[in-house]
Amino acid sequence: MIAQLRYFVARGVKRIALGASGILLMIIGAGFLTTAGWIVLEEMFDAKTAALIIGGGFVGAGVLVIGFAKHAQKREMRTAAMAASATAQTELPLAALVAAFMQGIGAGSAARRGFSSAREKD
Numbered sequence: 001m002i003a004q005l006r007y008f009v010a011r012g013v014k015r016i017a018l019g020a021s022g023i024l025l026m027i028i029g030a031g032f033l034t035t036a037g038w039i040v041l042e043e044m045f046d047a048k049t050a051a052l053i054i055g056g057g058f059v060g061a062g063v064l065v066i067g068f069a070k071h072a073q074k075r076e077m078r079t080a081a082m083a084a085s086a087t088a089q090t091e092l093p094l095a096a097l098v099a100a101f102m103q104g105i106g107a108g109s110a111a112r113r114g115f116s117s118a119r120e121k122d
Contacts, residue, residue, distance in 0.1 A: 034054060041050035 037054055037057075038050055041053055045053075
């Protein structure tokens, strides 16, 4: 149980570190791409049009990222629900088996006590 918890924590820390590194590199790259795009658009159009195009591109990219995040969250929730359901289904037969075993022991004890009482009366 503790080993599994450590594994999940280590995996989470690794995911966060790699994600943060990736985001930092993407921010740096986005800065250079924005500068290059501004230069090209300003040569083709005026500064206002270039600002509108670049701003619209960033807003569109933000909408896409939020949409992907919501989709990933729903998928993770479905996966977690399916895993919990599978765990409950595998534990249920074991619980039923233990209950049946205990009931059988109780019935056997009662039968033995009843049998020995009947022999003593004879």
